[in-house]
Amino acid sequence: MSFHLRVCTPDKTFFDAPAESVVCPGLGGHFGVLSNHLPLIAGLTRGIVRIEEAGQSTFLVVDGGLAEVHGRSMDILANTVLVAPNAAIAEEKLNEILKEKNSLSPIQ
Amino acid sequence: MPSLKEYNVKLTRLRSTRKLTRTMKLVSANKLRRTQEAEKRLDAFTSRFHSMLHAIPLAQMTEPHPLLVPRRNPKHVLLLVITSDRGLCGGFNNALLRETAAWINLRESRGFNIKISCCGRKAHAFLRNRYAMDRYYDQIVSRPEFTGVRQISHELISGFLSGRLDEIHVAANRTGSRGETTPVIEPFLPVPAAEFQPASSEAPVRECLIEPGPDALLSAMLPTLMALRLYQVLLSSATGEHGARMRAMEQAGSNADSLIRALSLQRNRARQAQITTELNEIVAGAEALR
Numbered sequence: 001m002s003f004h005l006r007v008c009t010p011d012k013t014f015f016d017a018p019a020e021s022v023v024c025p026g027l028g029g030h031f032g033v034l035s036n037h038l039p040l041i042a043g044l045t046r047g048i049v050r051i052e053e054a055g056q057s058t059f060l061v062v063d064g065g066l067a068e069v070h071g072r073s074m075d076i077l078a079n080t081v082l083v084a085p086n087a088a089i090a091e092e093k094l095n096e097i098l099k100e101k102n103s104l105s106p107i108q
Numbered sequence: 109m110p111s112l113k114e115y116n117v118k119l120t121r122l123r124s125t126r127k128l129t130r131t132m133k134l135v136s137a138n139k140l141r142r143t144q145e146a147e148k149r150l151d152a153f154t155s156r157f158h159s160m161l162h163a164i165p166l167a168q169m170t171e172p173h174p175l176l177v178p179r180r181n182p183k184h185v186l187l188l189v190i191t192s193d194r195g196l197c198g199g200f201n202n203a204l205l206r207e208t209a210a211w212i213n214l215r216e217s218r219g220f221n222i223k224i225s226c227c228g229r230k231a232h233a234f235l236r237n238r239y240a241m242d243r244y245y246d247q248i249v250s251r252p253e254f255t256g257v258r259q260i261s262h263e264l265i266s267g268f269l270s271g272r273l274d275e276i277h278v279a280a281n282r283t284g285s286r287g288e289t290t291p292v293i294e295p296f297l298p299v300p301a302a303e304f305q306p307a308s309s310e311a312p313v314r315e316c317l318i319e320p321g322p323d324a325l326l327s328a329m330l331p332t333l334m335a336l337r338l339y340q341v342l343l344s345s346a347t348g349e350h351g352a353r354m355r356a357m358e359q360a361g362s363n364a365d366s367l368i369r370a371l372s373l374q375r376n377r378a379r380q381a382q383i384t385t386e387l388n389e390i391v392a393g394a395e396a397l398r
Contacts, residue, residue, distance in 0.1 A: 010153045010254045010339060011146065027328055028320035039316030041160055043328045066329060068160045070316070077157050079332060080255055 001035035002053060004073040007060060007081060014060060014081045015051065022074060023050040024067055033069055040069040046097060048090045049076065059083075059090035063097055112382055115375035122371065126364040132196070133357035140350035146252070147343045154336050161329060164322045173327050174269060175334070178298045182274035185220045186242060186267065187212065188260075188296070189235065190280035190345050191228035193250050197353040200281060201230040204291040208279045211293050212239060223273075227260070227342065249349075252342040254335070261335035268297045280341050283348035287355075296338070299330070 005022060007015035022033045025047025033040075044065040051058040065078035082097070084090035110118075189208055191201045208231075212222050223242040226232040228249040235241065243263065248256045267273045276297040281289040318325060 008153065010150045010336065012149075026319050027324065031319070040319065041163060041316055041325070042319035043325045064328075064332070066157060066160055066332075068163075075156065075160075077153060077160070079258060079335075 003033075003035045003037075005051065005076070006073070007049065007062075007076040007078060009078050009081050012081075014078075014083060015058065015076075017053070019051045019053045019074075021052045024076070025049070025062070026067075033074060035072065037069045037074075039071075040067070042067045044076070044078065046094070048084075048087075048094055050087075057087075059085070059087060061090055061093045061097065110378070112375065112378045115371065115378055119368065119371055119375060122364055122368050126361060126368065129357045129361040129364060133354055133361065136350045136354040136357060140347065140354060143343060143346045143350060147340075147347060150336070150339060150343060154340065157329075157333070157336065161326065161333075163316065164318055164325065173330055175265065175297060175330055176299050179274040183219075183221055184223070184273050185215060185275045185277065186223045186225060186264070186273045187293070188225045188227065188264065188276065188278045189231040190249065190278065190342060191226075191231040191234075192345075192349040193229040194353075195230065196356055197349055198356040198359075200289060200349055200352040201228075201234075203289075204279060204281050205231065205234050207291040207293065208235070209238070211279070225264075249342070249346065252339065252346055254339055257339040257342060258332075258335040261338045262331065264297065264338075265331055265334060273297075278338070278341055280345045281348045282341075283344045283351065287348070287351035289348035289352060296334070299334070 002018040002020045005015060005017065005019040006013065020034070024031055024033065024042065025045050027043040027045050030047070031042065044062055044067055046063050047061075049060045049062055051060070060078075061082040061084055062076070062078040063080035065076060067074065067076045080097075082093045084093050187208070189204070191204060195201070212224075215222055222239060224235050224239045225243040225245065226235060226241070227245045229246075232241075232244050236244075245256075245260055248260065264273075264276050268276055275295065277293055278296045279291065279293040282292045283289050
């Protein structure tokens with residue numbers, strides 16, 4: 001069972017394809033989404049979105065954003081997205097963002 | 109009367125100018141198209157972002173977010189002025205800068221402490237010696253993109269939250285649907301009440317989970333909303349700039365065309381005159397030899 005996932009920033013669409021499962025860095029901790037999830041709106045923090053489809057994983061490093069699950073599709077509107085081929089590189093890129101833009105996060 | 113050679117030199121120069129204006133017009137047209145596409149993408153993104161936030165049932169914000177609260181006695185005001193980096197675009201920058209200067213003078217005479225931040229070289233060049241300059245954001249106007257805009261917006265927000273600034277306004281050209289530009293100076297922070305309405309009570313509220321709760325989510329998304337708004341202003345200004353440059357180049361090109369036409373006429377006359385004189389001299393010489 002898969003659902004449709006779209007990940008975009010104001011400048012570009014990074015992912016527009018079916019996905020079986022998605023793990024997102026929510027503001028209140030990571031959460032996973034499978035098909036037929038309840039309608040959900042969640043704020044994302046800086047972290048790695050992991051997308052699974054047909055045994056393949058895609059890693060996207062996001063710099064905060066908003067996710068919505070409704071019906072059989074999911075939208076992620078992110079501030080910045082970096083594509084990483086595997087978990088290790090994603091981790092590295094995330095650390096880079098964390099270091100580089102340390103001043104960018106703490107607005108509350 | 110200038111000689112034939114001088115005419116030729118002038119004509120060559122004019123023709124190369126004509127080529128230049130034509131190229132610049134084409135380049136501007138291309139940039140205009142790109143900016144308009146970016147604007148369209150941003151529009152789609154923003155409206156989806158808003159529709160998600162509107163799905164949140166009206167959060168009874170027990171304590172309004174600090175970005176929404178006007179200061180009681182505002183004193184320190186920051187004005188972010190957005191112009192183009194380059195000239196040759198008609199009155200695009202001048203109209204805005206004139207309006208900006210008038211706005212600043214009025215506020216200063218009322219006792220506000222005004223600081224200026226700039227996007228765009230033209231604003232910087234015009235304002236830096238007249239008013240207190242806060243920041244100059246280089247390289248953002250020519251190719252605006254969201255990451256850079258977010259940084260600027262973030263700096264503005266932290267300036268406001270730290271209490272260093274009481275009000276932030278943005279001065280920029282807004283572009284209408286037919287490409288006409290109007291200078292607009294509008295408040296950016298604190299967020300104008302009309303700007304931020306989480307959800308009207310009549311709007312159909314969809315049943316859904318909200319992580320991590322309406323209040324916290326709205327607060328966390330406010331900086332992004334502000335960045336989106338600034339991005340939209342920057343793109344609108346860029347669209348206006350490229351449109352204005354296209355029109356200016358079109359005008360300059362047709363001026364060059366009419367100059368070329370007038371000058372070639374004169375050049376041909378001069379050439380004819382020269383031939384006539386030469387013929388006369390030859391005939392006179394032949395006469396004398398006889």
